[in-house]
Amino acid sequence: MHSELEIYAALLNIPKLEIERVELGKRALNIYCKIVCFDSQTCPSCQKEVSKKTPKYRREIRDLDISGRKVVLHLLVHQYHCGCGRTFSEYFDFVSPGKSYTQRQAKWIFEMSAKQSYLQVGALVDMNPKTVERLCYGQVNFRAIDWGRIHRIGIDEFAFKKGHKDFIVILIDLDAHEIIDLLQFRDKAFIRAYFKGLGDETCAKATDFCSDMWGPFQSLAPELFPNALIHIDRFHWTLHLNKVVDNFQKELRRQNKDEPAFKGLKWKLIKRPENLHESEQKDIGAAFKCAPQLEEIYQMKNTFQPIFDIDFSYDFAVGQINLWIAQANGLKNKYLSQFVDLFERHRANILNYFVNRISSGAVEGKNNLLRTIKRFTFNMSNFQNFRRRVFAFNQ
Numbered sequence: 577m578h579s580e581l582e583i584y585a586a587l588l589n590i591p592k593l594e595i596e597r598v599e600l601g602k603r604a605l606n607i608y609c610k611i612v613c614f615d616s617q618t619c620p621s622c623q624k625e626v627s628k629k630t631p632k633y634r635r636e637i638r639d640l641d642i643s644g645r646k647v648v649l650h651l652l653v654h655q656y657h658c659g660c661g662r663t664f665s666e667y668f669d670f671v672s673p674g675k676s677y678t679q680r681q682a683k684w685i686f687e688m689s690a691k692q693s694y695l696q697v698g699a700l701v702d703m704n705p706k707t708v709e710r711l712c713y714g715q716v717n718f719r720a721i722d723w724g725r726i727h728r729i730g731i732d733e734f735a736f737k738k739g740h741k742d743f744i745v746i747l748i749d750l751d752a753h754e755i756i757d758l759l760q761f762r763d764k765a766f767i768r769a770y771f772k773g774l775g776d777e778t779c780a781k782a783t784d785f786c787s788d789m790w791g792p793f794q795s796l797a798p799e800l801f802p803n804a805l806i807h808i809d810r811f812h813w814t815l816h817l818n819k820v821v822d823n824f825q826k827e828l829r830r831q832n833k834d835e836p837a838f839k840g841l842k843w844k845l846i847k848r849p850e851n852l853h854e855s856e857q858k859d860i861g862a863a864f865k866c867a868p869q870l871e872e873i874y875q876m877k878n879t880f881q882p883i884f885d886i887d888f889s890y891d892f893a894v895g896q897i898n899l900w901i902a903q904a905n906g907l908k909n910k911y912l913s914q915f916v917d918l919f920e921r922h923r924a925n926i927l928n929y930f931v932n933r934i935s936s937g938a939v940e941g942k943n944n945l946l947r948t949i950k951r952f953t954f955n956m957s958n959f960q961n962f963r964r965r966v967f968a969f970n971q
């Protein structure tokens with residue numbers, strides 16, 4: 577019998593733990609135990625070392641499961657009696673004061689929660705989801721944001737509640753590719769107040785600022801970051817060029833409802849030409865025969881991106897773009913003209929791409945991370961909890 581308890585002690589591997597008895601149930605393993613230790617503990621009142629103690633009560637503590645069984649330690653807690661009159665409960669280094677789970681159990685649950693909702697984890701480990709949530713927050717070390725080393729800032733928005741026009745703002749360190757912070761609102765006054773709160777000196781350090789075409793971001797940027805080059809994220813304006821082709825093919829379909837060549841074109845036109853299958857090439861070829869202007873616009877779309885892909889000098893790239901625009905204007909297509917207007921309105925900031933090629937990859941990657949987290953939080957509606965969760969899994 578004795579050796580069986582020793583095996584349990586070896587499995588638990590908690591220093592100085594002595595097991596008194598074990599109740600092996602179908603789904604739970606109840607382990608009655610105590611820490612055998614003659615060391616004194618420090619009195620919280622007078623800081624003296626106290627060794628006089630008496631057994632007081634049993635504390636139930638969840639530990640890591642063993643072979644599918646939930647492990648509950650029924651740990652004997654002693655009461656210490658200090659000469660100063662203070663009594664205090666024994667404390668342990670494998671479980672935090674007041675917690676009903678060991679530190680390693682907390683770590684494990686925290687890791688499980690990275691990709692699942694608290695509800696799912698709660699069900700898996702047989703714990704109240706609220707306890708799982710609190711436990712996870714306890715594991716987060718909120719780092720102070722070190723603005724001193726942040727020079728290139730990306731900003732993006734994220735629909736926080738589906739169906740609501742409720743956007744939050746993500747700030748990205750474009751050098752470290754990390755989320756700097758999340759802001760609850762995306763309106764101008766809120767963002768201004770946030771950055772003004774950091775102090776002018778911090779804002780003056782920014783060398784680059786990159787956002788989409790959302791007006792407030794672009795108009796605030798020069799005011800907040802006087803020394804920064806302002807960029808328009810390449811990923812965002814590229815979407816508008818795809819829309820030119822898409823809108824035009826939609827119009828063709830509307831106007832020629834019986835023409836089979838115009839059906840199912842959308843993705844074939846958006847795909848990069850080199851990724852098209854032979855049959856897809858045939859399909860778009862047939863559509864081009866019916867509508868030659870669709871081909872012209874499609875070619876315009878495909879010749880614009882490469883200007884940004886090739887390592888041209890600023891002046892050479894601008895020359896190429898001006899040629900492209902002249903050609904685009906010549907086509908007199910409504911949708912293409914709308915794109916050219918948009919481009920001209922943001923020309924300077926789009927072209928800053930050729931000064932130092934700020935990549936939007938980091939921003940988009942983080943956006944995906946947030947989407948993932950959100951999916952698992954069942955559209956968590958409390959912003960502060962959401963922010964905590966993002967920081968918890970982004971360290």
Ligand SMILES: [Zn+2]
Pocket residue numbers: 619620621622623624658659660661662
């Ligand atoms: Zn004392």
